[in-house]
Amino acid sequence: MSQDVEQAFQLAKERYAALGVDVDAAMATLKTIPISLHCWQGDDVIGFEDPDRALSGGIMATGNYPGKARTVAELRRDLDKAYSLIPGEHRLNLHAIYLDSDQKVPRNEIRPEHFASWVDWAKENHHGVDFNPTCFSHPMADDGFTLASEDEGVRQFWVEHCIASREVGAYFGKELGTPAVTNIWIPDGYKDVPVDRFGPRMRLRDSLDIIFKESLDPEHNLDAIECKLFGLGSESYVVGSHEFYLGYATSRQKLLCLDAGHFHPTEVISDKISSVLLYVPELLLHVSRPVRWDSDHVVTLTDELQAIMQQIIRSRALDRIHIGLDFFDASINRIAAWVIGTRNALRALLLALLEPRDMLLQYEHEGNFTGRLALLEELKGMPFGAVWDMYCEQQGVPVGFAFMDEINQYEKAVLSQRRS
Template sequence: MFVKENFNKAKQQYEKWGVSVEEAFDKLKNVAISIHCWQGDDIGGFEVNQQELSGGIDVTGNYPGKATNPEQLRADLEKALSLIPGKHKVNLHAIYAETDGEIVDRNAIEPKHFANWVKWAKQNGLGLDFNPTLFSHPKAEDGLTLSHPDKDIRDFWIDHCIQSRKIGEYFGRELGQPALTNIWIPDGYKDIPSDRLTPRMRLKDSLDEIFAANVDESLNIDAVESKLFGIGSEAYVVGSHEFYMGYAMQNNKLCLLDTGHYHPTEMVSNKISALLLFNDKLALHVSRPVRWDSDHVVILDDELREIGLEIVRNDAIDKVMIGLDFFDASINRVAAWTIGTRNMIKSLLYALLLPNDYLKKLQEEGNFTDRLALMEEFKTYPFGAVWDQYCEEMGVPVQESWLNEVKEYEKEVLIKRQ
């Protein structure tokens, strides 16, 4: 009862500024967040010849209950999804193929190796996104893939990316909504290179060959993802932001911005409006860097609120494909998914509850006093009461009550995996 009472009071406060809470709910219900599967098993995957994690990526912690097979991972995802309002997508990496015990190298993966994921997605009303996995493999052990000087190695990874796009096309056809297939590579050098151009020329040629393969773009959407640096590529990354931004715009591909892949003082939220001027769509991987690309669980901090605001106030809910990308093995993994995804949705709701048109008008009029005052006052408006009502209407736990369900799941399921 308290949820409804608090909501009605909060609603009145927002309505006096012309904000329709019902309209905010209607818009939010149509937002599908792409939830990354790899939080559930620390980016291990299910390859028969599973390799040690590499590519400048590190997962810290050893919390009990990690998923060790596809059935466990899907069960954990189902539990998290039951605690998150809305209908969403699940984002897969190529290493989550199911090959029935057969060793299938990455250049030979096929849609059939993801048939179980598609069946599961249909049963749960979910979409699927995809990523080729260009790390944790012998042919990536020196930190180079699509820009490698060895043509045979480049060709292997080109074939892998082409097969990945075909898998994305398969997802789109089977599930009735396009899949986003995103290419990220670890390529770079630990120390100062003597030639920055040649590796980028090879990467461009490799991408050209990958995207020349015939894939239905109404079923599969291609994206490319940059990075500033990584472990083992501290001095130089071949696929920089400038490289991929230029490539994406020239070749009509989506530029994917990962919030952990920039200098700590850069704000990805500030890039959204700039890119939307020149692109019909863009994609996000929302993470939380702490001093570097550490992929902490997303919290409702200032930058996440700004990301939500930039998407909402620029009428870009249908233009920005939002995915998550974090992996924390120091806490309950189902809780990590729940916290991060609920916070992403909260940031959008917060933005939908602001009188954005009025705030824009104040800026155009040069009334910066009122603009600042109102933007600050709205930070303490009863947003939480509206969020609670949204969760109630969407049939998921209100406030921190979801945590009890996770603890019970841990007790009944996760701990028994040890």
């Protein structure tokens, strides 16, 4: 162990102890919190169903940084590298188009066996796996509608795909001993203002009821639905709005997915967590960084990221919230994007765990809002970085900026050898 890291940590530990914070307990709790890394950062949301297809359905990855994964093996190798630079044990968030099959499989015919090699990999590396039906970039979604389509045949196709996806999610959960969160997001909506807003939402409600008709063991699969305000091609109207899915999740007791990039730029999900937790059993959070619109930038240590993690810890809701990442930046090294984003999510969690919650609550209950404000501001100058460095050292991953040395070496030895 580095002497400098140890000395800085002991000083930080004393500073936090003076505020009643148990630093060792905070690090022990952080070790138990998995982040679900999104597979689609590694290959720009292309998948392995049809590598020649173009993205559609409001999905767009910008940039052409060299070295993206082209095969299942390359993607897993890149993920292995990313996980090795992130402290703790974490999950994988997998989309249906990342199946591993020698034959082309229609999406409504995917089966657990098409993901068997992912189970083997996950077992070997101690990863839980979450799952998503892929309701975009497909001829049956060319008009921008899937589960809410007026065409009964189109609706049926996507209903079958989502039912099959739930079965795959349950397969992952059963095989890996940890439930998969199977999350449904659809692109359905209009670029311009529609006349009929009610009809598509009625069809979406009915489609979801069919999809969820069969109860699956929650020890294996947890169903989530993801809302959105607007997106590419659906700027004026999204069928699956926040109000729609909040009502559906509440009435059907499903998980609600809140994506940090799916709301108005002045609207934040951190302010929604404490309210929604009153009415739904659990929450799925897609942590992203929007820039003016749903652009899914790499997560940085922003005020909103810290506020999201603060609400999780302050609400004592760790056992009811699942944290996943959702961004896809093709303009930088894709492994670095994973590592930077995940380490920032964990740093924000650690900051939240290091809050003197009891002292802050005492000030608040006493009406001492001056003391509360002063303490919250003082915390911003506490030696949090020394605690983070020690956590990384204890978990056997690079401390500080050293993770970039390994990424640069990997790029030179592996990524630079790939040709599109």
